[in-house]
Amino acid sequence: MRIAKLFAGFAALLTATGAHAQAALDNLEIIGKPNAETSLSFQPAVTELARDLHWLDQFVFVIITVITLFVTALLLWCAYRFNAKRNPNAATFTHHSTLEVAWTMVPVIILVIIGAFSVPVLFKQQRIPEGDIVIKATGYQWYWGYEYVDHGFGFDSIMIGAGENRLTPDVEAELVEAGYSKDEFLLATDTAVVVPVNKTIVMQVTGADVIHSWTIPAFGVKQDAVPGRLAALWFKAEKEGIYFGQCSELCGQAHAYMPITVKVVSQEVYDAWLEGAIEEYAGTPLSVQVASAN
Numbered sequence: 001m002r003i004a005k006l007f008a009g010f011a012a013l014l015t016a017t018g019a020h021a022q023a024a025l026d027n028l029e030i031i032g033k034p035n036a037e038t039s040l041s042f043q044p045a046v047t048e049l050a051r052d053l054h055w056l057d058q059f060v061f062v063i064i065t066v067i068t069l070f071v072t073a074l075l076l077w078c079a080y081r082f083n084a085k086r087n088p089n090a091a092t093f094t095h096h097s098t099l100e101v102a103w104t105m106v107p108v109i110i111l112v113i114i115g116a117f118s119v120p121v122l123f124k125q126q127r128i129p130e131g132d133i134v135i136k137a138t139g140y141q142w143y144w145g146y147e148y149v150d151h152g153f154g155f156d157s158i159m160i161g162a163g164e165n166r167l168t169p170d171v172e173a174e175l176v177e178a179g180y181s182k183d184e185f186l187l188a189t190d191t192a193v194v195v196p197v198n199k200t201i202v203m204q205v206t207g208a209d210v211i212h213s214w215t216i217p218a219f220g221v222k223q224d225a226v227p228g229r230l231a232a233l234w235f236k237a238e239k240e241g242i243y244f245g246q247c248s249e250l251c252g253q254a255h256a257y258m259p260i261t262v263k264v265v266s267q268e269v270y271d272a273w274l275e276g277a278i279e280e281y282a283g284t285p286l287s288v289q290v291a292s293a294n
């Protein structure tokens, strides 16, 4: 009797933990999504990579603004100063060495400066660190499949409303049931990639049929998924929340209907989710991994 009670209590505790984790997953703030009000700017940056990209964008924007203003002013001044009325006798010289060296060297210097700042950003993206968690994303026509390779399980992630491909009342109800609203149509998927906050995630990316591309704008990552090749990207998300992306390589008829959903959660919620996912998708039980690691 006592043992039965103990078991019941233990089971209740497990369910409560699971329910708590599920509630935490459902109540995440939606951060990484296109926003009509701020559509001129980027989605908020939640990784160092994304912050670097935003900074680089601002930096290049300043340079191109200065160049555009300079060229426009030069054009206006030439039109004013050298028109036929003000300048009836046009000059006849054909070369000006100093000027030619200047208009070659100045752009070279500008490009070298841009390169000096952009190449390190590119290298930071492309040097894949040791991941705390390794996930493999496979692009299919037209959905994404994910494998948590360390734990031997995987699942497919399909757009909510994929059968309809338009926002019907049924699709809206499905979205609401999954914790989204109609605004997340074309972005929300039935299952999501779940990762812990502040951990290095290595995402291996490949395609099963044609080329797709995996991206989360708020993370500053994008990688083509090429059949027969295993590419990789990495990110370390610093804020809990929901982040959306969309397949970014034209891959056929339903290319617009294979979005990406990533949920960034606390380590505790991730652990609880992982335990549930291992059970649900028949992954390698955690205790077996501990035993085989020894």
Ligand SMILES: [Cu+2]
Binding pocket: 211, 212, 213, 247, 248, 249, 250, 251, 252, 255, 256, 258
């Ligand atoms: Cu696609």
